[in-house]
Amino acid sequence: MSQQSGSDLSPQELIMRHQSGVWRYLRVLGCDCSTADDLTQETFLTILRRPPFEQLNDHATAAYLRRIARNLFISLKRRDKRMQLVAAVESLDEVWDRWMGAKEDGEEFVHALRECFEGLTERAQCALRLRFADEVNRVQIGEKLGITEHGAKNLMQRAKQQLKECVQTKLK
């Protein structure tokens, strides 16, 4: 808040301030875009249907919202009986705090990532774009770049490592 008192935030302001962070957190939890949209909406509906809560600071509010979102996500998955790989959600929170900062919504991170991406080689950019924007599989990426599937995997891993280092530097 820019330590603005939470009680000063209207429902609309609260949503506008935190919705991106909640949505990104849900995506990292494993939601596809559409489910993340639904759960973000449901997260805010859940807290706004209750009596006004004490917004101590942005840190506490963001953590609270993420907790609600996480519980909704688990309820959804339990209901659907869908099974995915099991991993500790706690480690996600730790990673989130480390990279995003507890009170941040990830905007700065995405901005840094975009800048770092421009610094990659054209070939690495092409591979990552195919993978993450066009959802092309490794075999096809390899074919497009004239390398094996294994080569495509290595290329992307190296590029991601470079991105991590670059983003880390920028966020310091």
Next chain:
Amino acid sequence: MRPDKAEMTDRATERLFDVMLCEALGQSKPPDVSEHVLAILDAERDSIVVSPSIDTSPKSEPSGRAWLPLALSAALLLAVSAYFFEVRRNRNAVADLPDVAQQSDRADETPANVRDEVVEGLRDDISDKVARQEDDAEPKSAGQGRGRFEIALNDVPFGISKERRDNSSTEPVTHPTVKPQARKIERLPSAEIVRQLNGMLEEGWQRMGIQPEPLISEEAFATRLSSVVVGGKRSGTNKEREAASAVAKGDVDRFVRMYVKSDDVSHELSRQWSRYLMGDSAWNRLSDVQRREMSNYFGSAFLGKSPYNLLVRSMLTAEGSAVPEDAAFEPATLWMSGLAGARAVPLTNRFCEVFLDLDASCARCHAHPLESRIAQRDYWGLNAIFQTGVHWRIGPQGGLQIAQQQGRDYSKDAVFYEAEDGRQLVATPYVSFVLPENSTQEIRATNVHELASAIEHSERLARATVNGLWKLVYGNRLVGQASNPLSPPKDKAFQAASQLLADQLIAYDYDLGTAIGWIVSSRPMQLSSAISILDPESVTADNQQLTQADLQRQAFAAFNDRDDDWTFQELIAASVRLGSAGKESLIPPQNLLAQTGQDSSQAKPPEKSKAEQRDAALNRSLSAASTDTSLPAQWMASFQGDNGFEHQVKHLFYMAGSFQPSEKQLEAAVRLRRAAGSDGVALNQLWWAIRLSDASL
């Protein structure tokens, strides 16, 4: 073994970077939900204020009766309050949230059961294809199905689409999620249909450079009718001659009326059709009475009295016993009960094959290698519909009874399946196919009733039906499946012919008798047979002629005389015997040709017995199979390594429709390999044996 903390953190970091990269590269972005959230809250507040406004003032009512409106109002108020209380309680239960008043302290208080359960978390690798497929499936069953921002006052937030909730009410489910509407198609005269069909086939043959075999005589056509249509149960009688004469004169209507729709012919056709729908192994398990009942069931479709698509719908939704002696016997249940098997796999495979004309069986274990539209997730989604929606029990006579539990809540149904990489995944009952390709028709269903409604007017059912009828007459589909090496050449003429027949089948209200009339009256039925390696005459033919003859048969430019009296065991035994004796014992046709030439001046050799002729035919045919070291299908080359041969063998059986090859069958392949000393030769011999024995293993 659970991953350690460092590994988990790495995975979480990877996931975080992957998601953020998706966003940074424009694949996704956070939404603005503020408007919708506020609108929903406003709507909720309004409805709560307005609903319970009840005027309880006595006004001009006599004081003696004032208790009545008061009591009614109080009851109504109580009911409304209880209702809203329940709605609110449900919402809270979903979120299972800590108290907002102390949010900063209690934010970490996840309910113990939620924390311990750890049903799921983040995925370790966004690049994992199957996980991605699972992600893709979610909006179909949850978010997207409902529409993104449509949470209303009485809405359950997510997890089940609106349609699915509607269908899980106590009312019987009869409405599909998307019901393809029957297209209005102009009905062409039968003679015109046959003329167009012949024109398309001839155009295709010309394009492929295939010269069709010459036409046969009317008498030979009559004999062929008896062998193909009534299964050789009588030799060209007057009835067949009259029918052949009608076809020769181009009077297809008369042919259909006097021949196809006669009682005995339609009954025989419906028997063959029932067998086709069931598949050989399931058909053989039925009792004689059951077979007769099933044939009678389809008889009306061949007589044009019941539209076949309605019968299909009944077959999928029927309940009752499959035992004719039971009081609750329902003939429509015979198909599903006959295909009852482990995890509904035979039912799923057969459904795809005969009603959707979809070669989906590969997707049971992995994404289809040649059909990009069929993912493993789709297969198991469809399978889950059958596995969770159709319930079997043993009836009083020991036979199966089917119950479909209409009105049950389907939202919690799911089945497990194993991904290609060994992970266990979950599929919920849901299927969505856009079929045929380039069509606007979508087959979308979450239970058997929706599925039945969805395919009832689907073009895909019509295409599958004409393809099946074509196979009944000519032994092969007009448009074959991608993975089958025996499929006809892929040519647009065959596609167009299939489309024409499917359209007209719809226009003729799924009258199977009339449709088979068109097929039997078409040109391929009137063509001579091409020379076969099994014929004694093949000794004088060169390889080019034999190859040309194979192509003619595959493209229906020659009639395919089927000889189904070989058994798999007999063929394997012959292969092993000849293989063990060494290659020199396999007499190639050229040698026989040379001997024939040398001995031409001498007296004719003595006539061979039928058994000797059979052996000779087998030897000739096997010689051809044994010299071919190329794989029966190119895609089989992808199986490499120690278990490559075993996988290739299994897939040959899968292609023949035997999805659980027995130990004996697999053992036969090993014997062939040992005798031949070459994987390629053994596989060709095995495929040859499977093909000749018509996969009736």
